[in-house]
Amino acid sequence: MNVEGEILIELYRSQGRVEKVAIRSSRPLQLTAVFEGKSVNELLRVVPMLYSVCATAQACAAAQACRQAMALNGDIRVEFAEKMLVDVETAREHLWRLLIDWSNYAEEPVDRPLVSSLSTLLPAAKSACFGEGGLFTLEPALSLDGERFESVIERLSKAAAEAVFSMPPAEWYAIDTAEMFDRWLDQTSTAPAKLLRRIRDRQTGRLADAGANPLPSIDPLALCRRLGDEDAEQFVATPDWMGARLETTSLTRMVSHPLLQNLSEHYGFGLMTRLTARLLELAAIPGRLSDQLEGLRGDRIDTGSSGSKTGVGEGLSEVEAARGRLIHRAVVEQGKIAKYQILAPTEWNFHPRGMVAKGLLSLPAVETSQLKAYADLFINTVDPCVGYRLEVV
Amino acid sequence: MCLAIPAKVVAIDEQGENATVVLGEVKKEVSLALVEDVSVDDFVLIHVGYALNKVSEEEAEKTLQLFAQAGITP
Numbered sequence: 001m002n003v004e005g006e007i008l009i010e011l012y013r014s015q016g017r018v019e020k021v022a023i024r025s026s027r028p029l030q031l032t033a034v035f036e037g038k039s040v041n042e043l044l045r046v047v048p049m050l051y052s053v054c055a056t057a058q059a060c061a062a063a064q065a066c067r068q069a070m071a072l073n074g075d076i077r078v079e080f081a082e083k084m085l086v087d088v089e090t091a092r093e094h095l096w097r098l099l100i101d102w103s104n105y106a107e108e109p110v111d112r113p114l115v116s117s118l119s120t121l122l123p124a125a126k127s128a129c130f131g132e133g134g135l136f137t138l139e140p141a142l143s144l145d146g147e148r149f150e151s152v153i154e155r156l157s158k159a160a161a162e163a164v165f166s167m168p169p170a171e172w173y174a175i176d177t178a179e180m181f182d183r184w185l186d187q188t189s190t191a192p193a194k195l196l197r198r199i200r201d202r203q204t205g206r207l208a209d210a211g212a213n214p215l216p217s218i219d220p221l222a223l224c225r226r227l228g229d230e231d232a233e234q235f236v237a238t239p240d241w242m243g244a245r246l247e248t249t250s251l252t253r254m255v256s257h258p259l260l261q262n263l264s265e266h267y268g269f270g271l272m273t274r275l276t277a278r279l280l281e282l283a284a285i286p287g288r289l290s291d292q293l294e295g296l297r298g299d300r301i302d303t304g305s306s307g308s309k310t311g312v313g314e315g316l317s318e319v320e321a322a323r324g325r326l327i328h329r330a331v332v333e334q335g336k337i338a339k340y341q342i343l344a345p346t347e348w349n350f351h352p353r354g355m356v357a358k359g360l361l362s363l364p365a366v367e368t369s370q371l372k373a374y375a376d377l378f379i380n381t382v383d384p385c386v387g388y389r390l391e392v393v
Numbered sequence: 394m395c396l397a398i399p400a401k402v403v404a405i406d407e408q409g410e411n412a413t414v415v416l417g418e419v420k421k422e423v424s425l426a427l428v429e430d431v432s433v434d435d436f437v438l439i440h441v442g443y444a445l446n447k448v449s450e451e452e453a454e455k456t457l458q459l460f461a462q463a464g465i466t467p
Contacts, residue, residue, distance in 0.1 A: 003396065003398045003460060003465050003466070004395065004397070004440060004441075005396070027396075028396065028463065028465050030463060030464075031396070031459075031460070031463045031465065033463060034459050034463045046455070046456070049438075049448070049452060049455070049456050050396060050397075050456060050459060051395065051396060051397075052397040052438045052440075052445055053395035053397055053440050053445065054395070096427060100426060110426070112410070112426060115426050115427065116426065116427075116429055119428060119429055120429075346395070385395055385440065385441055386441075387395070387440070387441045
């Protein structure tokens with residue numbers, strides 16, 4: 001009954017090392033074909049239902065691609081607020097995985113009431129931005145309640161401080177040397193700190209070093225052309241750019257932070273650096289949201305690089321979702337979807353010869369259960385919600 | 394691009410932590426850690442062992458129809 005598909009990962013050992021990694025995907029990427037012929041409004045209704053794991057990012061990408069395809073250049077503050085909601089979703093996703101998965105890895109109890117309470121964050125943020133009106137529709141109206149949004153940011157900060165950092169997230173974000181980081185590890189009793197301390201003390205922080213080869217900003221026109229090619233289906237399933245197999249994760253978004261640069265001197269881009277990147281991203285979000293809220297209130301917003309034009313009737317959106325960059329392309333003819341494509345971060349990261357394969361290939365060929373444990377932690381570090389099956393041959 | 398699949402809740406354990414859901418003819422255990430106020434007979438979207446959120450029966454049916462159109466069936 002595995003309708004959602006999965007990624008099968010096989011590790012082959014030989015002569016004391018992992019000799020080969022095979023990655024095959026049965027994820028149903030063809031599902032987007034069912035959107036063809038449907039109205040744009042119908043598409044916008046069903047996308048968050050189908051792709052409900054990161055539903056806000058998916059809905060945001062769909063709405064922004066369709067608006068662009070239909071040349072609907074409405075209130076730029078709407079798209080700005082939509083991306084703020086994606087940030088709230090990213091923070092909630094990170095917190096959920098830290099609270100559940102990292103607690104399990106650290107053999108600490110899961111704080112279920114806190115996990116459960118996070119489920120109300122996004123509805124509150126959405127309501128604070130758009131009231132009870134339509135959200136991620138073609139022409140939504142912003143109805144900002146700044147105080148309510150502030151309270152969402154406060155709840156987020158409090159949860160992150162309590163469960164992860166033992167200090168305000170902005171203060172943790174200022175940690176920029178390996179020595180300060182080590183002191184934090186030694187003085188903090190949260191489950192994430194315990195997990196990282198264990199990794200440091202067991203000297204496993206360098207494991208699964210796949211380097212850092214970030215997916216760069218790509219010219220939208222070039223990307224549209226690639227997605228319009230005859231072999232686009234193959235590209236969506238196993239993407240590369242100019243032959244390069246690239247990564248899009250929290251690590252690639254945070255790689256320029258001084259702490260990661262310093263940790264990479266000790267750990268390369270292995271487990272420790274990757275796990276820390278997730279914490280840095282979580283620590284950055286509340287402060288960024290506060291700045292963005294101020295911008296939105298004062299009509300001083302930076303919409304980034306959006307505004308690049310694609311072909312007539314064609315829209316391309318790029319959204320930085322919890323697991324990496326999510327790209328939607330829509331071709332709209334007379335209000336109906338003529339072509340729809342989704343290029344998800346999972347396909348970049350789990351490319352058969354991509355970053356995950358490289359990281360797994362670097363693991364030591366220890367006994368099976370230990371090898372599986374290392375591989376599982378590494379995969380979780382890259383994408384904690386991907387469905388996969390791991391076999392050691 | 395992770396999909397979540399609608400399934401009907403047929404049982405919940407005593408602690409309220411896990412549920413048994415039915416999808417097609419298959420039963421499966423899922424965690425209720427990420428959702429609140431789930432009861433037997435509710436429909437939930439499930440993904441990799443977790444119930445993500447509640448949906449109406451109508452939404453569940455429409456979602457399954459879309460999967461069927463794409464040739465994806467439980």
